[in-house]
Amino acid sequence: MSMDTFLVPPRWLFLRIRTDEGITGWGEPVVEGRAATVQAAVAELSEYLIGEDPMRIEDHWQVLTKGGFYRGGPVLSSAVAGIDQALWDIAGKAAGLPVHMLLGGPVRERVRMYAWIGGDRPAEVADLARAQVEAGFTAVKMNGSAELTAIDTPAQSRGIVERVAAVREAIGEHNDVVVDFHGRMSTAMARRVLPLLEPLMPLFVEEAVLPEHSDNLAALAQGTSIPLATGERLYSRWDFRAVLGRGIAVAQPDVSHAGGISEVRRIAAMAEAYDVAMAPHCPLGPIALASSLQLAFAIPNFLIQEQSVGIHYNEGNDVLDYLVDRGPLTFTGGHAARTALPGLGIEVDERAVERMAAQGHRWRNPVWRHADGSFAEW
Structure with missing residues (x-):
């Protein structure tokens, strides 16, 4: 067995595992902005894995x-996540079956996707949302705000509502909008803003507060009819145990952060017991997306899937650029169709990966500051 990692633009880390029998499995172990750190963790873990049976x-x-x-922690769990994805890819290819068949078989024939409609300060979000609906998507996601102070002005609160209202008017009531706050609101601001958004009926509000304030989710959930979502910065079933009983409606583990296919499947089963739906986080590359889709076909309590084709982070290189055949990750009518292709269901273009790994990347998330110079949540 051999294990190789590739830092590829715009901000991803790919893992290739080759077995002695000639089967290649791919994974995507990465923490955005800490890709080289995860790369080092994968190298350390490979010392145990090389020489072992990949089917275990x-x-x-x-x-x-x-x-x-x-x-x-995110570094270790992301390193394990990419390894886990690659091992499932190998297992599926060895059996000649897609991974979702190894997880108990499909519970749906297509997966509903949503499209991103802007960056952190998007302009003309209504036009962007309308364009995505015209492209076939039935749901879009937008940032709710830029940076916010702990208790911001009435103008900031009304600005959030006006932007969401513009999107709602553009897409109508037969389509959905997800509002992502990225943990930028304090609990106090969330109490103020969420009731104002209720008439617009978002599909859900994502990270209304930071994960370290998850104890406040129960009170927030009791104070609003909007479904609350969290989970992109939770890394195991034990992390989710602390939030599933607090009134959230949607869990959002990331298959490249939360221990891979194995652990996200367990998180989904836990969530089902709490009547919580799954909308896995995935602003990453093709291997993470393919892994997410394999789970989506097998998870009963799945709601909707994030994807990052064309997202603003992907300057210069996009999700489909690293695939031999783009078909498996091409969406029709805002949905991904189930295929019978083995493993993760994609063929990675190894030459493209190796070529772009020579270029590499040093992506870092921006650091924001408030007007007074203090740190602001990005």
């Missing part, structure tokens, strides 16, 4: 996550 996926997951005295 669960045993490897247990050892990789628990075999070190110090456990958890």
Whole structure:
């Protein structure tokens, strides 16, 4: 067995595992802005994995996550996530079956996707939303705001509502809008803003507060009819245990951060017991998206899937650029169709990956500051 990692633009890390039998599996282990750190973690974990049976996926997951005295956190869980994806890819290819068949078989024939409609300060969001609906999508996601102070002005609150209202008017009531606050609101601001958004009926509001303030989700959920979502910065079923009973309606684990296909499947089962739907986070590359779709075909409580084709982060290189055949990740009517292709259901263009890895990247998220010079949540 061999394991190789590739830092490829715009901000991704790919993992290739080759077995002695000649089967290649791909994974996407990355923390955005910390890709080289995760790359080092994968290299450390490879010392255990090389020489082992790749089909013992669960045993490897247990050892990789628990075999070190110090456990958890986004770097380790993301490193394990990419390895787990690649091992499932290998298992599917060895069996000649898509991964979702190995997870119990499909529960749906197509997966509903949503499209992103702007950056952190998007202009003309109504026109962007209308264009995505015309392209066939039935749901769009937008940022709710730029930076906010702990208790911001009435004008800031009304500006949020006006922007969402413009999107709602543009797409009508037969389509959906997701509003992402990226943890930029304090609990106090969330209490103020959420009731104002209720007449616009968002599909859900994402990260209304930071994950470290998850204890406040129960009170927020009781104070609004808007479904609340969280989870892109939670990395295991134990992290989700703390939020599933607090009134959230949607869980959003990321298959490249939360321990891979193995762990996200377990998180989905936990969420189902709390009547919580799944809308996995995925602003990443083609391997993460393909892994997410394999889960979506097998998860009963799946709601909708994020994807990043054309997103503003992907300058110069986009999701489909690293595929031999773009068909499996091409959407029709805002949906991804189920295929019988083995493994993760995609063929990675190894030459493109190797060529772009020579260029690499050093992507970092921006650091924002308030008008007074203090740190602001990005």
